[in-house]
Amino acid sequence: MNDILVSFDNVTIDYVMKKQSLRAVRDFSLDIEKGKITAFVGESGSGKTTVVSALLQAISSPGKLTQGNVYFFDGDNKIDVSALKNEQLRKFRWSKVSMVFQASQSTLNPLMTIYDQFYETAYYHDAIASKEKFDERLNYLFDLVKLDAKRVFKAYPHQMSGGMKQRVMIAFALLLNPDLIILDEPTTALDVITQKYIFNQLTDINKNLGKTLILLTHDIGIVAKVADNIAVMYAGSVMEYADAYTLFKEKKHPYTRGLIEATPSILKSPEEIQPIEGNPPDIRNLPSGCPFHPRCKYCMDICTEQRPPLQKIGDEHYISCHLYANNTQKL
Amino acid sequence: MKILEIEKLNMTFSSRGLNGVERVHVLRDVDLDIDEGEILAIVGESGCGKTTLGRLITGLISPTGGTIKFLGKDLSKTSNAEKKLYRKSVQFIQQDSYAALNPVKTIYQSLYAPIKANNKKLSREEIDAMIGDNMEMVGLTPVELYLNKYPHQLSGGQRQRVLIARVLSLKPKIIVADEPISMIDVSLRLSILKLLASLNQKLNITIVYITHDLSTVKYVVGEGRMAVMYLGEIVEFGKAKDVIVHPKHPYTQALILSVPIPDPVIERSKPEVRLKSMEIPDIRNRSDGCAFADRCLYADEECKTWKLANTNSDEHIVCCKNLREVPSYDAGETNE
Ligand SMILES: Nc1ncnc2c1ncn2[C@@H]1O[C@H](COP(=O)(O)OP(=O)(O)OP(=O)(O)O)[C@@H](O)[C@H]1O
Ligand SMILES: Nc1ncnc2c1ncn2[C@@H]1O[C@H](COP(=O)(O)OP(=O)(O)OP(=O)(O)O)[C@@H](O)[C@H]1O
Ligand SMILES: [Mg+2]
Ligand SMILES: [Mg+2]
Numbered sequence: 001m002n003d004i005l006v007s008f009d010n011v012t013i014d015y016v017m018k019k020q021s022l023r024a025v026r027d028f029s030l031d032i033e034k035g036k037i038t039a040f041v042g043e044s045g046s047g048k049t050t051v052v053s054a055l056l057q058a059i060s061s062p063g064k065l066t067q068g069n070v071y072f073f074d075g076d077n078k079i080d081v082s083a084l085k086n087e088q089l090r091k092f093r094w095s096k097v098s099m100v101f102q103a104s105q106s107t108l109n110p111l112m113t114i115y116d117q118f119y120e121t122a123y124y125h126d127a128i129a130s131k132e133k134f135d136e137r138l139n140y141l142f143d144l145v146k147l148d149a150k151r152v153f154k155a156y157p158h159q160m161s162g163g164m165k166q167r168v169m170i171a172f173a174l175l176l177n178p179d180l181i182i183l184d185e186p187t188t189a190l191d192v193i194t195q196k197y198i199f200n201q202l203t204d205i206n207k208n209l210g211k212t213l214i215l216l217t218h219d220i221g222i223v224a225k226v227a228d229n230i231a232v233m234y235a236g237s238v239m240e241y242a243d244a245y246t247l248f249k250e251k252k253h254p255y256t257r258g259l260i261e262a263t264p265s266i267l268k269s270p271e272e273i274q275p276i277e278g279n280p281p282d283i284r285n286l287p288s289g290c291p292f293h294p295r296c297k298y299c300m301d302i303c304t305e306q307r308p309p310l311q312k313i314g315d316e317h318y319i320s321c322h323l324y325a326n327n328t329q330k331l
Numbered sequence: 332m333k334i335l336e337i338e339k340l341n342m343t344f345s346s347r348g349l350n351g352v353e354r355v356h357v358l359r360d361v362d363l364d365i366d367e368g369e370i371l372a373i374v375g376e377s378g379c380g381k382t383t384l385g386r387l388i389t390g391l392i393s394p395t396g397g398t399i400k401f402l403g404k405d406l407s408k409t410s411n412a413e414k415k416l417y418r419k420s421v422q423f424i425q426q427d428s429y430a431a432l433n434p435v436k437t438i439y440q441s442l443y444a445p446i447k448a449n450n451k452k453l454s455r456e457e458i459d460a461m462i463g464d465n466m467e468m469v470g471l472t473p474v475e476l477y478l479n480k481y482p483h484q485l486s487g488g489q490r491q492r493v494l495i496a497r498v499l500s501l502k503p504k505i506i507v508a509d510e511p512i513s514m515i516d517v518s519l520r521l522s523i524l525k526l527l528a529s530l531n532q533k534l535n536i537t538i539v540y541i542t543h544d545l546s547t548v549k550y551v552v553g554e555g556r557m558a559v560m561y562l563g564e565i566v567e568f569g570k571a572k573d574v575i576v577h578p579k580h581p582y583t584q585a586l587i588l589s590v591p592i593p594d595p596v597i598e599r600s601k602p603e604v605r606l607k608s609m610e611i612p613d614i615r616n617r618s619d620g621c622a623f624a625d626r627c628l629y630a631d632e633e634c635k636t637w638k639l640a641n642t643n644s645d646e647h648i649v650c651c652k653n654l655r656e657v658p659s660y661d662a663g664e665t666n667e
Contacts, residue, residue, distance in 0.1 A: 043518060191377050213451060224594055258520065265593050266545060266549070273550070
């Protein structure tokens with residue numbers, strides 16, 4: 001295995017509410033490879049945003065990390081993220097890990113120019129040596145995301161298209177030169193041409209600057225385009241993890257297979273794609289055993305009784321499915 | 332037989348802004364004929380005017396220029412009774428199924444009311460039978476399981492089915508489905524698309540499927556046709572299969588090349604999209620000639636004033652002056 005930057009170790013996150021608590025993430029374990037693009041793919045509510053929020057101590061209230069740890073490897077230094085306090089946490093966010101939140105474009109301040117918003121953030125983080133240095137950095141960042149710095153510096157958010165705003169957000173995430181950038185559905189509201197353009201820039205940022213990226217998305221097509229590694233999530237857990245080529249080729253987990261085969265493609269005829277039967281899980285009311293078993297074509301008795309552990313079935317290929325117990329049976 | 336004939340359709344919105352009245356010319360000279368019982372897709376990027384065209388087709392708004400004929404009759408010249416019939420015959424399904432259903436009414440109540448309102452003489456048993464039939468048609472079975480549920484107790488896919496069942500009770504001739512799956516869970520999307528196609532086959536309802544997601548088009552329209560819109564105009568029109576695999580207009584080519592293919596081997600060997608600018612210009616700054624000229628690698632000076640040809644035909648139509656210079660493109664081909 002290559003260098004690991006982040007390690008999720010048996011993470012469980014609950015939204016603790018008066019009436020009923022809700023377990024959004026359950027026994028989630030995964031290592032994030034340094035310098036790679038790792039995608040978390042899963043349907044709405046599968047826990048993508050919740051689990052990565054733990055990496056920034058930013059789980060939205062009333063969510064709590066009730067079990068496990070998240071570690072960040074800063075050189076030889078192993079940081080336990082949940083133990084970070086005030087000043088340490090402030091430094092950690094943005095300068096080690098930054099996040100472009102879902103629909104974050106709307107968090108731009110409508111009354112401030114883009115330049116002022118960058119300045120304010122950098123100032124708050126004590127990251128301004130001199131105005132010249134700061135301007136230089138901003139020019140460099142805007143160049144990276146192919147924005148016309150002269151124009152965008154003076155612009156207000158409403159004067160920019162959705163695609164431009166999203167690139168501003170990516171430049172923002174790079175401002176304090178973090179090792180890891182988390183992108184939560186970065187192109188969901190954007191058109192395909194813009195989407196393609198933005199992902200080209202993100203791949204450049206990954207390749208040329210060596211930044212590690214975590215991408216959260218429900219879009220199988222995007223994952224096929226950019227991800228090095230893929231974690232397939234369902235009901236708050238990892239169902240399968242592998243590199244992109246292996247995952248698409250072997251699609252061993254019945255849910256992975258279902259998801260890929262249900263994805264429309266301009267190259268596939270209607271006969272070649274099949275919806276997944278049944279309904280998405282209600283995490284307030286999960287079935288016993290494997291959370292996918294009510295929808296699974298290959299369901300066996302044990303699947304209704306025991307939750308399958310995440311086990312290794314190949315080189316950096318992990319799966320949570322009873323079909324692969326003892327590595328014998330194969331789909 | 333033509334169920335809809337749309338000719339030189341124009342739509343200009345006026346709104347009061349800081350500098351007096353601001354006009355936006357959204358649709359420009361749109362020509363489109365739709366055959367009875369066909370399935371047609373309208374695709375294009377955000378803001379190109381798809382929803383506006385859908386609202387015009389369903390009679391929710393009136394055009395500022397041009398005509399729409401329904402079964403040969405010009406809508407602007409029909410009597411009130413005919414207008415009413417038209418509004419019933421042409422139904423609109425929108426993306427947000429949650430907003431479209433009353434949260435405090437059960438599914439049964441939501442389906443009962445429109446049938447009763449349109450068929451005062453029907454008995455309760457007859458209405459119940461109709462509700463049952465419609466629910467079966469949209470795949471909400473066993474029916475009893477759903478009747479007494481409230482919208483929040485259903486998945487997005489099930490709510491969209493309820494809306495389709497409600498629309499069916501009006502016995503429409505045309506259903507305009509505007510991004511019907513964009514708010515639905517990924518694993519449920521496909522079945523809604525297949526449902527739309529089945530309504531066409533079983534009930535011969537004409538379907539107009541509006542989407543920005545090209546990869547879904549084939550699953551609804553099958554052998555049907557597709558119109559590609561760019562900044563308020565139709566730039567390419569033809570059999571969906573042909574347009575998707577062999578797009579001819581430079582814009583359609585860029586669009587189709589950008590659609591991700593869910594296979595890393597194929598997706599990562601595709602050629603680059605080549606355009607002069609990746610930004611979609613504001614519809615207010617559209618040139619008088621070809622709307623795509625500013626971004627097109629094959630455009631010359633004349634393109635900026637060149638008027639679009641008439642798209643009113645059954646063939647594969649491409650509105651491009653320099654078409655001969657645009658290299659052919661095959662979506663199934665990769666770099667390797
Ligand atoms: N602040 C909160 N309070 C209560 N429940 C929450 C909260 N945030 C998320 N949840 C619930 O936790 C579960 C996981 O949500 P999460 O947002 O992590 O999923 P996701 O995979 O990011 O989905 P999406 O694709 O819709 O963004 C969902 O059932 C959601 O309703
Ligand atoms: N009532 C209105 N008043 C003023 N402008 C409008 C109005 N309705 C739509 N527009 C403008 O018309 C253009 C086309 O909008 P429309 O909603 O038809 O696009 P669309 O293709 O459906 O886009 P999307 O894919 O985002 O749904 C946009 O520039 C929009 O801002
Ligand atoms: Mg999310
Ligand atoms: Mg629209």
